[in-house]
Amino acid sequence: MVAFRVATFNVAFSRTYSGELEAAIDRGTDKQVSAVRRIVERYSPDVLLLNEVDYSPNSLLKDKLMRLLSGSKKPPFRYVFFEPVNTGIPSGFDLDRDGIVGGEASDAWGFGSYPGQYGMMLLSRYPINIERSRTFRRFLWKDLPKAQLPTLGDGCDYYTPEELELFPLSSKSHWDVCVEVDGIPISFLCSHPTPPVFDGAERRNFHRNQDEINFWRYYLDGSSALVDDSGHKGGIENEHFVVLGDLNASPYEGEASKTSIQALLSHSKIQMTELPKRLGWNPISNAAYHTASWGLGVDYVLPCKRLSPVKQEVVWPDRHSETLFNDCLIASDHRMVYADLVVM
Numbered sequence: 001m002v003a004f005r006v007a008t009f010n011v012a013f014s015r016t017y018s019g020e021l022e023a024a025i026d027r028g029t030d031k032q033v034s035a036v037r038r039i040v041e042r043y044s045p046d047v048l049l050l051n052e053v054d055y056s057p058n059s060l061l062k063d064k065l066m067r068l069l070s071g072s073k074k075p076p077f078r079y080v081f082f083e084p085v086n087t088g089i090p091s092g093f094d095l096d097r098d099g100i101v102g103g104e105a106s107d108a109w110g111f112g113s114y115p116g117q118y119g120m121m122l123l124s125r126y127p128i129n130i131e132r133s134r135t136f137r138r139f140l141w142k143d144l145p146k147a148q149l150p151t152l153g154d155g156c157d158y159y160t161p162e163e164l165e166l167f168p169l170s171s172k173s174h175w176d177v178c179v180e181v182d183g184i185p186i187s188f189l190c191s192h193p194t195p196p197v198f199d200g201a202e203r204r205n206f207h208r209n210q211d212e213i214n215f216w217r218y219y220l221d222g223s224s225a226l227v228d229d230s231g232h233k234g235g236i237e238n239e240h241f242v243v244l245g246d247l248n249a250s251p252y253e254g255e256a257s258k259t260s261i262q263a264l265l266s267h268s269k270i271q272m273t274e275l276p277k278r279l280g281w282n283p284i285s286n287a288a289y290h291t292a293s294w295g296l297g298v299d300y301v302l303p304c305k306r307l308s309p310v311k312q313e314v315v316w317p318d319r320h321s322e323t324l325f326n327d328c329l330i331a332s333d334h335r336m337v338y339a340d341l342v343v344m
Contacts, residue, residue: 002182002343003310004126007045008299010192010246010292010334011036014052018114021054022061025068033068035331041071042324043315045338047179048077048123049244051192052332055085055116066123074125079179081122081190083135085172088112093163097200110171111194120172120245122190124179132178132185132237134228141169141211145218145225148211150204158202171208174215176228178238184343186307187241189216195248196256209248210257213264216243220269240343243270243302246334250296252286264302271305276312276337289314293333301339312339 012032015021024030040048048069062080070076087110096106105113112118122128141147142164150158159167171194176187193212199205219226222235243264249256251265265272275297281288289297291314303309315336317324328335 002184003340004046004181005044005338005340006047006188006242006244006301006303007043007336007338008049008051008244008246008301009036009040009336010051010299010332012052012332012334013050014054014118016113018054018056018116022056022058022064025061025064031330032332035327037068038327039315039324039331039336040069041073043336043338044071044073046074046125046181047188047242049188049190050121050123051246051334052118053082053121055082055119057084062121065121069123077123077125079124079126079128081124081128081133081175081177082119083173083175084137085116085119086110086137086168086170087119087172088115088117091163091166093160095159095163106198109168111198118172118192120175120190120192122175122177122188126182127180129178129180129185134176134230134232135173136175136215136226136228137168137170137173138229139169139174139227140164141167141208143225143227144169144211144215145223146214148207148214150202150207152202158204169208169211169215171212174212174219176219176236181343184240185238187236187238189219189236189241189243191216191245191247193248196254206255206257210260213247213249213257213260217264217267220267239304240306241269241304242307242341243300246299248298250298252289252297254296254298269304271303271307271309273309276301276314276339278314278316280318290316291335291337299334299337301337303339303341306344307341308344309339310342313337
């Protein structure tokens with residue numbers, strides 16, 4: 001029997017300027033970074049997705065985060081998947097229709113003030129098979145089956161044909177990272193869809209969030225319409241998988257499309273007995289499933305039916321666990337979500 005722990009954690013490590021995160025790690029006195037380190041060490045996941053880590057091609061940042069978060073309970077993180085994202089990449093268009101081309105972060109292909117802001121990183125204690133891993137950063141929104149593109153009040157498309165010819169679906173990226181857990185290839189399906197708010201009557205962010213989530217359903221169904229950044233067509237190839245990330249959508253409440261997230265949760269290949277919850281909370285209350293301090297459950301660890309969850313939790317302690325409680329408050333506006341999985 002192979003058992004391992006998987007976690008997703010929106011650590012809110014993004015900084016105002018590129019390079020600030022690495023500087024904060026180097027100082028060793030940043031309270032937020034230290035709080036995240038203590039939480040990760042306490043729960044010691046074997047595979048960990050970090051959302052909102054500013055992408056950098058500088059390999060030193062990868063190495064520093066691997067050392068920082070390895071902890072002492074298990075062998076260190078030796079493998080990392082850290083690739084470019086669409087945030088902060090100038091589009092050359094006035095996407096927010098404020099009359100200024102490229103004047104704001106909202107004119108980038110993914111909201112961001114500089115390339116790589118709000119990126120992602122997957123850390124693993126098990127080997128990552130790069131050759132079998134896939135990214136879909138450049139996959140066009142218009143090419144998604146049944147794409148929910150935003151429209152104006154008169155029914156016309158919000159985005160021009162010229163914009164749609166270049167507009168990527170992913171606000172950050174969609175990754176299929178192949179991790180070999182004791183020789184078993186497992187796809188970790190990682191993403192961080194845009195929040196479904198901060199837009200206008202056209203609901204452009206709402207629709208993009210909806211389709212970023214819908215992407216995974218088509219991927220699990222093996223859609224030939226999906227083409228990765230290497231030109232390879234088709235959906236998932238591994239029998240084992242876990243959907244991971246801050247999806248910015250709740251099946252019960254909030255502004256996101258309930259239809260999309262509910263359809264993903266109920267997909268025939270996903271093991272959905274119950275979502276992770278905060279220990280000690282009445283499961284009748286939606287608050288038991290909240291993963292963000294602003295009152296929604298948006299962070300997910302969703303295993304396939306070939307992986308059985310034996311334990312899962314939203315790390316949200318009460319005030320009786322004073323140190324951990326304070327660390328969670330300092331670390332992020334999201335809480336870590338983890339699941340202990342067994343290969344069936």
